Amino acid sequence: MGIFGFGAVGGALYLFFTKNILYGAYGLLTSLISVGGLFLMNGAEFLAVSQIMVYVGGILILIMFGIMLSAKGEKKEDALKVVNVNSLVSLLFAAVMAGGLIFYSVKMGGSRSLAxxxxxxxxxxxxxxxxxxxxxxELVGVLLLIVLIGASYIAKK
Structure with a gap:
């Protein structure tokens, strides 16, 4: 279970600190697959399969197509660069939120066992x-179709 936890946190940190949006999508892929593994290890097989099919199989692939199709111009490498303006503030905020979540989980959860x-x-x-x-x-499927059509339209120009 530690490998999946390390993969989830490592992928999220890589996503946060990378300067290339396409490489950030690979970090997100690692994180989402690791979360699916955590669901699987905790006995939530349905959530694990849903995580992999919906987020990795659908949304992440759609994001990657959108990134690749919308990179225009002569210098496509520059279109994929991201500048993190307030990375220290964002990291501090994420640490406070994670600490609060851990505190709440320990305080409220205790040693309850799931049925x-x-x-x-x-x-x-x-x-x-x-x-x-x-x-x-059906609405989620239509929404994803609209996003894919929009990405293709943007790439056509």
């Missing part, structure tokens, strides 16, 4: 997603 979900609960969740909550899934 193992039954097969009926997982089946009910799947049926809910595909029947009563299907509109949300």
């Amino acid at each position: 193992e979900p039954s097969a009926e609960q997982v089946q009910d969740l799947g049926m809910s997603l595909m029947t009563t909550q299907v509109l949300v899934l």
